[in-house]
Amino acid sequence: MPSDLTAALVAGPRDAAGSGPLRGTDRPLAELFDVALMDLDGVVNRGGSAVPHAPEAIAAAGRRGLRTVYVTNNALRPPAEVAARLTGFGVPARAADVVTSAQAAAHVLAERLPAGARVLLLGGRGLRQALTEEGLTPVDSAEDAPRAVVQGFDPDLTYARLAEATYAIRAGAWWVASNADRTVPTERGIAPGNGAVAAFLRAATDQEPLVTGKPEAAMHRESMRRSGARTPVIVGDRLDTDIEAGYRSSTPTLLVFTGVTTPSELLAAPPAHRPTFLAADLRGLLRPAPPVRALPDAGEHAAGCGGWIARVDGGELSWSADGEGNDSGDGNSGEGEEAGDGLDALRAACAAVWSATDAGVAVHTIAAQRPEGCADLAAPAAAP
Numbered sequence: 001m002p003s004d005l006t007a008a009l010v011a012g013p014r015d016a017a018g019s020g021p022l023r024g025t026d027r028p029l030a031e032l033f034d035v036a037l038m039d040l041d042g043v044v045n046r047g048g049s050a051v052p053h054a055p056e057a058i059a060a061a062g063r064r065g066l067r068t069v070y071v072t073n074n075a076l077r078p079p080a081e082v083a084a085r086l087t088g089f090g091v092p093a094r095a096a097d098v099v100t101s102a103q104a105a106a107h108v109l110a111e112r113l114p115a116g117a118r119v120l121l122l123g124g125r126g127l128r129q130a131l132t133e134e135g136l137t138p139v140d141s142a143e144d145a146p147r148a149v150v151q152g153f154d155p156d157l158t159y160a161r162l163a164e165a166t167y168a169i170r171a172g173a174w175w176v177a178s179n180a181d182r183t184v185p186t187e188r189g190i191a192p193g194n195g196a197v198a199a200f201l202r203a204a205t206d207q208e209p210l211v212t213g214k215p216e217a218a219m220h221r222e223s224m225r226r227s228g229a230r231t232p233v234i235v236g237d238r239l240d241t242d243i244e245a246g247y248r249s250s251t252p253t254l255l256v257f258t259g260v261t262t263p264s265e266l267l268a269a270p271p272a273h274r275p276t277f278l279a280a281d282l283r284g285l286l287r288p289a290p291p292v293r294a295l296p297d298a299g300e301h302a303a304g305c306g307g308w309i310a311r312v313d314g315g316e317l318s319w320s321a322d323g324e325g326n327d328s329g330d331g332n333s334g335e336g337e338e339a340g341d342g343l344d345a346l347r348a349a350c351a352a353v354w355s356a357t358d359a360g361v362a363v364h365t366i367a368a369q370r371p372e373g374c375a376d377l378a379a380p381a382a383a384p
Contacts, residue, residue: 021274021354022305022347024291029254029277029284030061035229036285037099037251039214039236040072040082042259043282047187050089051258057282059092066285068097069227071234073179073213073241075102075152075194076124096226101178101213104222105150106130108212109176118144120173122165122197123152127178142167151201151209152178153194162200169205179213181241185259215244220251235282237261239273252276254284263346263373267353268380274354280341290344292351301361303351306344308371312356317379318367319345345371353380 025032038044044054058068070082070093077085079098086093105127109119113136121128121138127150131138139146142164149168169175182195198209212218214236224232233252236242237259246253255261255275266278277289295302295309302311309322353363362381370377 021276022278022292022351023252023276023289025277025289028064028286028288029233030064030066030286033066033231033233033252035227035232036061036066036068036254037071037223037227037229037232037234038068039238039242039259040070040086041074042185042237043235043256044070044086044091045089046185046259049187050091051281054258054282055090055092057285061282061285062092064286067227068092069099069223069229070097071099071214071219071223073101073153073181073194073219074184075100075105075127075130075178075213076154077126078129079103079126081126099219099223099226100126100130101219102127102130102152103226104216104219105152105176105178105212106134106136107222108210108218109136109148109150110134112174113147117148118146120144120146120149120165120168122149122154122157122161123178124154124156127152127154140164142171142173146173148174148176150176150178151194151198153181153184153197157197162197162204165201166204169201169207175201175205175207175209177209177211177213179219179241180209180211181213181238183260185237190260214238214241215248217248220245220249233276235285239265239269239275243269243275244272246276247272247274254279256281256284258282264376264378264380266346267350267377269350269354271354271358274350278343278347278350280343284341287341290347292347294351294355301352301356301359303348303355305347305351308345308348310345310348310352312352312361312363315362315381316365316367317349317353317363317377318369319349319371319374342373345374346377349374349377357381 080095082098083093083095115135118137118139180195181193183190184193234246235254253275254277292305299311
């Protein structure tokens with residue numbers, strides 16, 4: 001199975017950033033990979049509606065040969081229900097195209113417990129189905145003497161159910177959590193996720209769960225096993241799950257800004273949270289990735305992308321126009337073949353700031369004069 005950042009981005013696309021993040025390519029991403037291992041919440045949908053441009057971009061990528069497999073840390077719904085919901089949004093999907101953290105958690109449990117073992121279920125119908133399919137027996141009470149407790153996202157959790165899980169864990173049951181996402185994006189804003197529930201149980205039991213969802217290896221193995229991908233790209237909106245999963249597995253990643261991650265958070269990202277590619281939304285799959293160039297002649301920590309040069313000098317991030325580059329525009333043409341997304345100034349800024357912070361230089365100030373799209377950036381370090 002290809003590794004080493006998917007065989008150097010499928011043997012040959014331009015790699016303007018060396019071995020680091022924010023690589024450039026000569027062809028659209030949809031033509032470089034066989035499967036997009038795509039997150040759902042904040043990438044394809046927000047709550048009960050599709051993210052703008054997502055259905056069209058996924059369909060267009062499919063016409064170019066990129067198969068989409070939906071890999072979600074949300075354990076609430078079974079794959080068939082997830083697929084039906086996506087189809088209702090206009091997103092092409094079948095049950096076989098969906099991999100959930102419930103499946104990963106149930107598979108890990110089945111590998112370590114005897115067939116038919118009782119597992120206390122603290123989650124929804126997706127987790128219950130996954131346990132049953134793996135030959136385990138879901139139960140609802142600590143009095144059933146469960147061998148394990150499995151915890152997944154469920155917006156209908158009650159205190160009584162949390163108490164049952166607490167009793168079982170304190171009695172010695174093995175605790176497995178489907179994922180540790182602290183928050184989940186909804187139509188109304190950011191709501192508590194499964195990680196917030198795990199924090200409740202952690203405080204009540206003084207125990208730590210085995211987490212199986214992204215970015216853990218169990219979820220990536222489950223995704224690869226079920227998808228049959230050979231040259232995948234991970235697509236997501238979270239640095240600490242989607243992007244870190246790619247870092248841990250040496251799989252290329254595409255970060256989109258339609259979910260929880262902000263440009264300021266990306267600017268402050270440690271190495272494990274830096275994506276291979278960056279886009280405003282899923283239309284980024286339909287374009288070549290613009291190269292980000294190190295510019296030593298412009299400064300020790302300077303980088304260029306499109307029409308922008310960013311540099312860090314004396315702890316301050318600033319920009320200047322690059323007469324040789326062309327900014328990538330606003331992304332309003334067709335399927336995205338020629339259009340960009342207006343993120344070149346941010347790409348250059350990230351490369352410059354990451355160079356500085358990796359060298360131990362604190363970036364505590366951002367110049368007042370900023371390119372469009374960078375107006376709300378916050379400095380990654382407070383002034384000393």
